[in-house]
Amino acid sequence: MNEKIKSTADEIIRKGRVASRDLLKLSEEDCNQALQKLATLLEQRTESIVAENQKDLYSGKTNGLSEALLDRLALNPLRISAIAEGVRAVISLRAPLGEELSYYESPKGITVKRVRVPLGLICIIFESRPNVTIETAILALKSRNAIILKGGKEAKHSNAIFASLIHEALRSVQLNADAVQLLGDDGRQIVSEIIQKEDGVDLVIPRGGESLIRAISAQSRVPVLKHYKGVCHVYVDDKADLCKALPIVVNAKCQRPSVCNAMETLLVHSAIAETFLPKVGEALLAKGVEIRGDNLTRALIPDALTASEEDWKEEYLSLTLAIKVVESLDEAIAHVNRYGSRHTEAILSENEEALHRFATEVDAGSVMLNTSTRFADGFEYGLGAELGISTDKLHARGPMGLEGLTTYKWITSSDGAIRE
Amino acid sequence: MNEKIKSTADEIIRKGRVASRDLLKLSEEDCNQALQKLATLLEQRTESIVAENQKDLYSGKTNGLSEALLDRLALNPLRISAIAEGVRAVISLRAPLGEELSYYESPKGITVKRVRVPLGLICIIFESRPNVTIETAILALKSRNAIILKGGKEAKHSNAIFASLIHEALRSVQLNADAVQLLGDDGRQIVSEIIQKEDGVDLVIPRGGESLIRAISAQSRVPVLKHYKGVCHVYVDDKADLCKALPIVVNAKCQRPSVCNAMETLLVHSAIAETFLPKVGEALLAKGVEIRGDNLTRALIPDALTASEEDWKEEYLSLTLAIKVVESLDEAIAHVNRYGSRHTEAILSENEEALHRFATEVDAGSVMLNTSTRFADGFEYGLGAELGISTDKLHARGPMGLEGLTTYKWITSSDGAIRE
Numbered sequence: 001m002n003e004k005i006k007s008t009a010d011e012i013i014r015k016g017r018v019a020s021r022d023l024l025k026l027s028e029e030d031c032n033q034a035l036q037k038l039a040t041l042l043e044q045r046t047e048s049i050v051a052e053n054q055k056d057l058y059s060g061k062t063n064g065l066s067e068a069l070l071d072r073l074a075l076n077p078l079r080i081s082a083i084a085e086g087v088r089a090v091i092s093l094r095a096p097l098g099e100e101l102s103y104y105e106s107p108k109g110i111t112v113k114r115v116r117v118p119l120g121l122i123c124i125i126f127e128s129r130p131n132v133t134i135e136t137a138i139l140a141l142k143s144r145n146a147i148i149l150k151g152g153k154e155a156k157h158s159n160a161i162f163a164s165l166i167h168e169a170l171r172s173v174q175l176n177a178d179a180v181q182l183l184g185d186d187g188r189q190i191v192s193e194i195i196q197k198e199d200g201v202d203l204v205i206p207r208g209g210e211s212l213i214r215a216i217s218a219q220s221r222v223p224v225l226k227h228y229k230g231v232c233h234v235y236v237d238d239k240a241d242l243c244k245a246l247p248i249v250v251n252a253k254c255q256r257p258s259v260c261n262a263m264e265t266l267l268v269h270s271a272i273a274e275t276f277l278p279k280v281g282e283a284l285l286a287k288g289v290e291i292r293g294d295n296l297t298r299a300l301i302p303d304a305l306t307a308s309e310e311d312w313k314e315e316y317l318s319l320t321l322a323i324k325v326v327e328s329l330d331e332a333i334a335h336v337n338r339y340g341s342r343h344t345e346a347i348l349s350e351n352e353e354a355l356h357r358f359a360t361e362v363d364a365g366s367v368m369l370n371t372s373t374r375f376a377d378g379f380e381y382g383l384g385a386e387l388g389i390s391t392d393k394l395h396a397r398g399p400m401g402l403e404g405l406t407t408y409k410w411i412t413s414s415d416g417a418i419r420e
Numbered sequence: 421m422n423e424k425i426k427s428t429a430d431e432i433i434r435k436g437r438v439a440s441r442d443l444l445k446l447s448e449e450d451c452n453q454a455l456q457k458l459a460t461l462l463e464q465r466t467e468s469i470v471a472e473n474q475k476d477l478y479s480g481k482t483n484g485l486s487e488a489l490l491d492r493l494a495l496n497p498l499r500i501s502a503i504a505e506g507v508r509a510v511i512s513l514r515a516p517l518g519e520e521l522s523y524y525e526s527p528k529g530i531t532v533k534r535v536r537v538p539l540g541l542i543c544i545i546f547e548s549r550p551n552v553t554i555e556t557a558i559l560a561l562k563s564r565n566a567i568i569l570k571g572g573k574e575a576k577h578s579n580a581i582f583a584s585l586i587h588e589a590l591r592s593v594q595l596n597a598d599a600v601q602l603l604g605d606d607g608r609q610i611v612s613e614i615i616q617k618e619d620g621v622d623l624v625i626p627r628g629g630e631s632l633i634r635a636i637s638a639q640s641r642v643p644v645l646k647h648y649k650g651v652c653h654v655y656v657d658d659k660a661d662l663c664k665a666l667p668i669v670v671n672a673k674c675q676r677p678s679v680c681n682a683m684e685t686l687l688v689h690s691a692i693a694e695t696f697l698p699k700v701g702e703a704l705l706a707k708g709v710e711i712r713g714d715n716l717t718r719a720l721i722p723d724a725l726t727a728s729e730e731d732w733k734e735e736y737l738s739l740t741l742a743i744k745v746v747e748s749l750d751e752a753i754a755h756v757n758r759y760g761s762r763h764t765e766a767i768l769s770e771n772e773e774a775l776h777r778f779a780t781e782v783d784a785g786s787v788m789l790n791t792s793t794r795f796a797d798g799f800e801y802g803l804g805a806e807l808g809i810s811t812d813k814l815h816a817r818g819p820m821g822l823e824g825l826t827t828y829k830w831i832t833s834s835d836g837a838i839r840e
Binding site (some may be wrong): 019023025077104106108110114118119120201202223241244248250251252254316337355359360361363364365366367368369370371372375376380381382392393394395397398399407408409410411412413414415416417419420 | 575664780814
């Protein structure tokens with residue numbers, strides 16, 4: 001069995017490498033034509049997609065999946081049409097490749113260009129939502145990377161029909177269908193084998209819960225682009241405009257509490273705590289937020305529970321919020337750098353010096369000045385597409401768009417230059 | 421003992437993190453003033469440096485170091501003056517930080533800037549040459565990264581006096597001397613401890629032989645910037661100008677055979693093999709090169725030895741060269757992608773289509789068109805400084821300058837925007 005997994009993994013890598021070289025020759029026109037074909041196929045085959053999805057939903061119910069998970073899994077004509085529109089949106093994105101990143105003419109008569117090229121072969125691992133199959137495959141194609149997809153078991157039939165439509169679209173422009181390979185039932189073991197080879201794939205992107213991401217990172221011998229979690233703070237400075245601050249705090253916590261750029265801890269400067277905390281407490285409690293505060297907070301918001309050391313580290317992903325009163329900007333920055341997850345951090349202040357210091361000294365992918373943390377997102381940043389958010393510092397940081405799937409190559413030309 | 425190493429490692433990381441935050445506040449003027457002070461100190465203390473270096477050379481001789489290693493280790497007034505000049509050259513480099521990499525104004529009234537920032541805390545491991553202590557410390561300072569240095573035992577006294585001069589220079593601008601920490605006798609164990617912590621340092625750069633780099637990569641839980649080796653090819657196409665080709669081939673092999681961008685395998689198109697190989701064979705043999713060829717090569721260069729499969733993978737780092745005759749550009753590209761180390765690959769041809777295909781389809785950090793592989797170098801590429809060469813595809817690829825020590829941060833501003 002183990003030998004079979006090994007040889008299957010080798011074969012998938014080999015096929016992916018061949019396809020990645022074929023992709024280097026794919027014209028932008030043909031690429032967009034394949035994406036156009038895929039969008040059309042999604043609409044034409046809506047009935048078949050729904051039928052396959054029903055099989056997954058039936059198994060899911062039988063296996064006792066939660067209502068929330070079943071909802072993430074479900075496809076209907078409206079959702080399928082939105083997926084097709086997503087494909088068309090990627091067609092209109094600027095092609096990321098071939099861009100000249102730098103140009104240098106040396107006094108010795110050589111010219112050196114740095115140009116953007118694909119990474120090569122990528123492996124993406126994701127859970128439940130089957131539309132990720134389409135989203136990631138089209139971003140890989142637009143950036144000319146071959147891709148290996150490992151979806152969740154619970155979306156098996158939905159993922160399979162999506163993959164078959166992608167293959168049909170690829171073949172319509174005579175492109176090697178191995179450019180997008182979907183792993184089957186033994187996918188978990190095959191992924192494990194693939195990512196332990198140093199020269200297997202160029203990048204792994206795990207999308208899902210923290211435990212999935214930690215398991216992949218621990219095993220992988222190739223680079224992993226990831227964020228474990230988003231412990232995001234909003235710091236309300238003593239120079240904040242409290243009329244702006246209240247709606248931002250409510251928005252950062254309540255607009256969509258289950259996502260990684262939602263606020264988890266509120267820091268309030270002691271000079272404005274007495275004015276601000278009762279108001280913000282009332283607004284949050286009215287929205288059903290459970291508040292866990294330090295002693296000063298609890299004195300000003302009587303309904304607040306007691307926060308423990310663990311609360312400063314917590315990513316609640318729900319309508320729970322930790323609140324701490326700080327004595328200074330320095331204490332706020334120190335708290336954020338100690339407990340934050342380097343994802344997204346906000347300061348609310350009308351003082352330029354405070355904004356500048358927070359932006360400079362806080363170690364995070366995104367820093368928001370007088371702006372809700374909820375804007376930390378590839379679409380809001382104008383990237384046109386988002387593959388995920390990275391809390392790593394190397395290669396891609398913060399929201400990742402198509403550029404995250406590229407690297408560069410130095411191309412040097414001359415008329416026969418030799419080095420003296 | 422193990423507990424002591426652990427707590428020492430923790431303390432070094434803690435100090436480095438504090439220093440990295442202090443560096444965020446260091447002005448360009450003060451930074452350059454510290455570097456200027458260091459250059460002056462190197463010249464003023466030349467005698468003391470030479471005296472400390474003598475201790476290392478004495479131990480080296482006693483321990484039977486080779487002449488080549490002793491030469492790499494040796495410092496004299498001329499070499500020290502060159503190191504001081506190197507420091508002054510870095511002062512004049514453009515400051516890499518604060519650069520605005522992108523700017524976006526969203527229709528929702530937020531502005532998003534992507535600005536270049538330091539990585540934070542870096543660990544560099546190197547062997548023998550003590551000047552690396554100075555070179556890497558000043559590049560770290562110029563890019564506002566705190567750094568942990570682990571030098572070779574054989575250069576212990578030389579590294580120590582260099583580190584003390586760096587600390588003196590840092591203190592002259594009231595900067596925390598922990599910005600540059602040099603590890604002592606138990607450095608190897610401490611590094612091992614540091615790089616196994618996922619949040620210890622932001623980057624590890626091992627500089628040295630392949631076995632050092634492999635050992636570090638195998639242990640590390642943080643990103644490693646590296647190249648294992650340079651198995652570089654020159655492909656002479658059937659449309660090559662053979663008058664240009666001959667000096668390039670000789671230069672790529674012979675000008676400095678011990679370095680990673682020297683040619684290790686020559687590929688020659690069969691259509692020109694009869695004309696070209698006898699000439700190139702004669703020129704290389706006259707330079708003392710040992711040639712290992714396939715059958716066709718051996719028929720045309722009678723003094724060539726027989727190449728085995730192992731020769732196509734070999735990084736000789738000496739005056740030995742493998743030669744293979746190929747039937748086509750496709751075979752050349754396939755050979756390079758199979759056996760190359762993704763470092764530097766050259767094609768010699770007057771045919772635009774062949775140059776374009778080679779540049780597009782070969783997977784390597786640097787591709788040289790009608791140019792010697794020896795130009796793959798940060799200084800030749802106009803980077804002003806070189807930290808090393810990366811054969812990884814993520815973050816930095818090919819020659820790495822100061823930018824390799826930076827990442828970016830997204831800074832979003834608005835006047836109180838919330839997400840609807």
